[in-house]
Amino acid sequence: MGNGQRKMHKNLGTEANSASNHNHANKDNDQSKELKENSTKAEGPPKHPNLLTEEALGGKHPLEIFKAWMMEAFQTGEPDPFFMNLATATSCGKPSVRLVALGDSDERGLYFATVDGTQKVKEIKENPRAAVCFYWSKLQRTIRIEGIVEECENNEEPFKRWPKPFQVGMRLAGAQGKPVEDWESAEKKLQEEMAKFGDQEVPQPEHVTTYVIIPTSVQFMQLKQTSLSDRFIFTKKDPADEGSWSFDRVYP
Ligand SMILES: Cc1cc2nc3c(=O)[nH]c(=O)nc-3n(C[C@H](O)[C@H](O)[C@H](O)COP(=O)(O)O)c2cc1C
Numbered sequence: 001m002g003n004g005q006r007k008m009h010k011n012l013g014t015e016a017n018s019a020s021n022h023n024h025a026n027k028d029n030d031q032s033k034e035l036k037e038n039s040t041k042a043e044g045p046p047k048h049p050n051l052l053t054e055e056a057l058g059g060k061h062p063l064e065i066f067k068a069w070m071m072e073a074f075q076t077g078e079p080d081p082f083f084m085n086l087a088t089a090t091s092c093g094k095p096s097v098r099l100v101a102l103g104d105s106d107e108r109g110l111y112f113a114t115v116d117g118t119q120k121v122k123e124i125k126e127n128p129r130a131a132v133c134f135y136w137s138k139l140q141r142t143i144r145i146e147g148i149v150e151e152c153e154n155n156e157e158p159f160k161r162w163p164k165p166f167q168v169g170m171r172l173a174g175a176q177g178k179p180v181e182d183w184e185s186a187e188k189k190l191q192e193e194m195a196k197f198g199d200q201e202v203p204q205p206e207h208v209t210t211y212v213i214i215p216t217s218v219q220f221m222q223l224k225q226t227s228l229s230d231r232f233i234f235t236k237k238d239p240a241d242e243g244s245w246s247f248d249r250v251y252p
Pocket residue numbers: 083096097098099100101102112113114115118119120121176177
């Protein structure tokens with residue numbers, strides 16, 4: 001999954017804020033140059049450019065910053081940077097959380113795929129809100145995103161990026177969360193189906209659906225061991241207006 005995931009953010013952030021991108025293009029280049037220099041010096045913990053300056057953040061769409069941080073997480077060799085804890089809740093507010101893979105992202109939001117009828121899907125249907133949290137230990141960074149969840153009909157990227165046994169398993173069962181009656185025959189069936197597909201692409205089954213989380217709030221935190229950790233919260237004031245993002249620096 002790793003190599004595939006490296007292509008994941010190809011679309012992100014290019015349109016949402018194209019006007020201000022021009023102003024930031026040079027800064028971005030400086031930042032990636034600085035990153036490269038730091039990674040070749042590599043003595044002790046990696047040093048990273050301070051992306052959390054008001055100058056760097058002002059006018060940027062938070063998903064552009066998300067993209068930059070995700071790229072850095074890959075460059076730094078974070079293990080599995082694209083796994084995120086996904087929290088959903090029932091209509092009366094009973095929460096639940098699980099790990100899922102971020103399958104794609106663009107200026108609209110974060111995409112993941114899952115199986116119909118599961119707890120998270122039931123909860124999303126009755127309460128279309130979710131929150132995700134990433135933690136990258138090498139970089140000492142966390143990103144929290146809250147938003148509205150919508151179904152996506154034409155995005156199979158998340159399914160394509162799952163490892164093959166996972167894809168085949170999801171096709172077979174459609175039974176995520178249901179009891180396994182007979183472990184051995186379930187495992188045997190999986191191996192048979194894997195062999196059937198061989199090197200062929202596994203098509204997304206009808207019972208797997210892609211969802212997008214459209215952010216209404218995005219928080220970035222850079223933990224610091226010896227000084228005040230940096231934390232910024234971006235909030236979308238009007239859910240219908242991409243221009244209504246505001247941001248605040250807050251105590252960590
Ligand atoms: C590393 C990892 C990645 C996972 N990725 C996904 C995923 O992308 N989609 C998914 O539906 N389940 C994924 N799972 C399984 C979920 O954590 C969870 O068991 C499943 O979605 C059922 O959750 P639910 O019963 O709360 O709906 C993953 C599990 C792990 C450990």
